[in-house]
Amino acid sequence: MESSTSQSKKISNLDNVQPAAEKDLNFYLPLYRAIRDGDWEKAKRFFDDNPGAINATITDEKDTPLHLAVKRGQKINFLHKLVEEIPPKALELQDDSGSTALHVAAALGNTRAARLLVTKHQLLLYIRNNANYLPVHLAALHGKRETTFYLLVFTKDDEEANLFGDESGALLMRFAINARFYDVARYLLQRYPQQYMRLSMGQTSKGIEKNPTQEEEPGPLEDIAQDPSAFPSRTRFNIWQRFIYYCVPLKLENFSNYSDEEDMENTQVPGKNTYQIQSFKGNCIVSGCKKLRAIIWRVLDSLVPYIKHIHDTKLLHHQAVQLVKHMCNEAVRLDNTNSSLILKGSFLSAAKYGIDEIVQEILSVFPNAITFKDKGGHTALHLAIMYRHENVFNIINQQSGDYKEFLLQPFGDKKNNILHLAGKLAYQDRLDFVSTALLQVQRELQWYKEVEKFVLPRQREAKNKDEKTPLMVFIEEHSKMITHEEQWMKSMANSCTVVATLIGAVAFAAAITVPGGNNSGGDNAVGNNNNALVPAPAPAPVANNSTDEGLPIFRNEVAFIVFNVSNALALFSSLSTVVMFLAILISRYATIDFLYTLPNRLIIGLLALFLSVTSMIISFSATLYLVSGQKELILVPLAVLTCLPVTLFVFLQFPLLLNMIKATYVPTIFSSHKSNKKG
Incomplete structure (x- = not known):
């Protein structure tokens, strides 16, 4: 050769x-x-x-x-x-x-x-x-x-x-990171850590001086911190995608001269595109099960491209997290000044983009990173509040400790504190994460209340240079949004009130006009009933005494009991819906009402409306079954048709209802928050 x-x-x-x-x-x-x-x-x-x-x-x-x-x-x-x-x-x-x-x-x-x-x-x-x-x-x-x-x-x-020991290695590392080849970048980092340091500190090889007018390029770690979708915390999945994500095993590509046991979760890819199943240490049964599981997922990968896409996403996340850990460990081997130089930009970028994996990793190896500030004087805590990244806020809050007084200091020309930041309107891309207009104001209020717990009592009423308290800033910044939310809620309340009124009227009419009619006396109750639409083939036996007169003919049938119960539920729940939405219409719409009062009324109203619609459909189905002669053949198509409007209602309105319940009664935005009493 x-x-x-x-x-x-x-x-x-x-x-x-x-x-x-x-x-x-x-x-x-x-x-x-x-x-x-x-x-x-x-x-x-x-x-x-x-x-x-x-x-x-x-x-x-x-x-x-x-x-x-x-x-x-x-x-x-x-x-x-x-x-x-x-x-x-x-x-x-x-x-x-x-x-x-x-x-x-x-x-x-x-x-x-x-x-x-x-x-x-x-x-x-x-x-x-x-x-x-x-x-x-x-x-x-x-x-x-x-x-x-x-x-x-x-x-x-x-x-x-x-x-790759000179600038070529640094260049290849940058190209690999830009292309999201994080495993390649990690391989280069392990073999040529000095090139990573050179890139991170903006140095070039052979003592070549940089042009002072040239804009400084971000280091490799900062490049990764500006790519949020490469991390699990910034990737949105629905429930099925999340299930596949956590179940699918990783198949990690590997170089012939590069192996790392902690990288090999399940399988490896040799030089060619064939997967070689690598079992972990353990007995033969466990090894065989893992091989079978890997084979099954391999077949699914080839048959269902969507599963392969989710696997590739999980692999990308794994490689990015591993590369970040390795980069942070290399950075802290230097002195404090150089470590700060390498970690500062990436830490603040991660806080800005909400990549809590990077924030957590840097804080774990370099706790002093919590004091880093950008050119505007913003710390990572400020950026987390400005860009509404709750996980980053939680991490910094939990680890603030003796730095809390530093973090609470007023900053900028207007001498705002962090509660003033929480009072400012969130960026539109963060508001778009919320499904409805009502939840946008509620989420903003939850942020404000949570930051309010973090600051000192005197700072809650502190004024900035414009003589504005944090609450004044919040009301001023959110005034247009609150007006829009008020119009949205009134419009929805009007629509739901009309629907609930119609359901109540139908239910009341059905209650006084029972299916099959009532007994009118005589030996043949069914024959003497002029209101019976279709005589039942096997009518319930009716007693000949006078106590049965005026009672429903089908009163002893199971279907009639279902009709009675569902019709009563439809009537009462529709009336409850009307009452709740009337309460929404006459509400004062104060800012604080959007935190709990209005969402609570809307949740109860929507639940009652859903119950009334479902009950009305069940009541109608029971009536149709009774007047059709209680034929068993009608049950299947009747059940299918009954489920159709209920299913439509669930798909169109239930997500809104579930989101409001979750946001109001199970506030998960700050679920991992632990009060830090230090400082």
């Missing part, structure tokens, strides 16, 4: 290249068309007629036929035949950007073409283009994961070559 130390050198004096290159580019149009069409027979005839053409530059960009074939994405058979015709040294030919055919394959993510080229001439891995990029750099830069893996595994980085 040719030594990797001969990397980065330019190619010259190749046989037959110069004479062919001197010809006009139009001369090569037949060859160009043959490559474009993937016609090897025509291309081979052109090469036979013009021996130098196989190494010639045939485009304005100085592409050789091999460059062009890779760019056009030709099938591997065409490339294989073309590569067989080219001498190994000629594979090193470069276009006007200094890129070899392997650079092109790497940028396009053509792993098969890359494998074909590397197999014939491994020195292609070490040739740099005009931008000083290796092929693996371009693969990572363009987000080609499979190709990056392949090239990184086969790029031999021994101590003599030291490919």
